[in-house]
Amino acid sequence: MGTVWFVGAGPRDPDLITVKGRDLITRAGAIPCAGSLVSRTATRWAPGDCEIADSKGMTLAEIGAWLMEKAGKHDTVARLQTGDPGLYGALIEMVRFLEAAHIEVGGVPGVSSAMASAAAVEGLTLPEVTQTVILSRIEGRTSMPKGESLEELARHHRTLCLFLSITLPVQDTARSAGGGLAGGRADPDGLQGRLAGGKDRARYSRRHRGQMPRRGDR
Incomplete structure (x- = not known):
């Protein structure tokens, strides 16, 4: 065997x-x-x-x-x-x-999209801003346990890496959390990193929260 x-x-x-x-x-x-x-x-x-x-x-x-x-x-x-x-x-x-x-x-082990994104934006942590990184996902077909909704995680004001969520409506959910999801601060213009899989290669793009997809966007 x-x-x-x-x-x-x-x-x-x-x-x-x-x-x-x-x-x-x-x-x-x-x-x-x-x-x-x-x-x-x-x-x-x-x-x-x-x-x-x-x-x-x-x-x-x-x-x-x-x-x-x-x-x-x-x-x-x-x-x-x-x-x-x-x-x-x-x-x-x-x-x-x-x-x-x-x-x-x-x-x-493999290189996750979070680590590939970290290399593209020069890191996920910043002295005197945040030394904590949260790995999570947005609720979709799979429900999230109590206390792990995006709104609750965003209240920690730390770097938040979301997996399996590239096609989900990040913008509206993030706004209801009352803060940005990057940089460890409640910044309405917080920079987002998006890593999406193409046909044969990963595609990386930088977007501000206002540029993130809403529900129904493709």
Whole structure:
């Protein structure tokens, strides 16, 4: 039985995959990845006979079953996940499924969109302004626990990185919070960093809060 590796593929930039992640791809017998989230060019290092599957339409149970089947055929299976697999990647659920089947698993961290954005705006912290960074998401189809709404988090007046929220109405929610979401201060013109996945590359843009999308905007 082979080992299933969960590899962070970075923010849709194949050049940001770690050396360890790339090495696993070069010897993987099977690679599942969400084609809408992970750049398919990330698989360019895979062997010619590697089984590559798009997991976009699969449920967690179906992905788990696929991984288990391929682990029975190959020494190395590399599950590519956008950003870092430990952030909003359903990693715990899949690991439990595989461990219950006595399949060895491993993890390789990846460059998250927050860290890529930090590099683009010269950091997420600033002396005498904020030394705290909050990683969260806006409530969508998945509800947020009590005390973790965007309004409540914004009241801390710290740097706030929002995942899985690029298409959601940030502007109206941020205004109701009574403050900006960047720079650690209630600044109505607070600078926002947006990192969105394109077809094969991440796209980064700087916008002020007034330029963030409203509900219904595309």
